[in-house]
Amino acid sequence: MILVSSCLAGMKVRYNGTDCLEESLMSLLDSGKAIAVCPELLGGFSTPREPAEIVGGTGEDVLNGKARVIDRSGNDVTGMYLKGAYVTLEKARASGATSVVLKQNSPSCGSTMIYNGEFAGRKIHGEGVTAALLRINGIEVISEDELAARLEEFRFH
Helix, strand or coil: CEEEECCCCCCCCCCCCCCCCCHHHHHHHHCCCEEEECHHHHCCCCCCCCCEEEECCCHHHHHCCCCEEEECCCCECHHHHHHHHHHHHHHHHHHCCCEEEECCECCCCCCCEEECCCCCCCEEECCCHHHHHHHHCCCEEEEHHHHHHHHHHHHCC
16 A cells, blocks of 8 residues: 555645646556545645745754744744644554655655745755655655656555
8 A cells, every 4th residue: 555645646735726646646546556645634724725835944854843834924834734744644554555655845745855945946855744754654755756667566566
């Protein structure tokens, strides 16, 4: 079993009400080998919502209390990002998922790149809050960019 970001599964749950459909995931979802989750919705956000970025570090820094997640209007939404991350971890554990495919660049789901916290479109190396929590807890986190190389493996396990 794997978890996949709901936006990659074609659900219009991104901050701006869009999706990022990855057609290749549909067979995994249809066959019951994958479950779609959106950490931000699980944390209590609705769609659409203000874009948010991690300020002062990365997802791991947020988990350690050294950075915050702030929306474009300046509201601290760290608590909702943390809640969504922990609920996603529980869903992964309950389903027996050992891998997740998350949307790159997101303050929740970015696995190698996130925005730098200045709302200027600049990215830095780092992971989002959910990606960091899952990885710390032994769950493999990959992005949609790495999916093609792993798809066959996911289909046959």
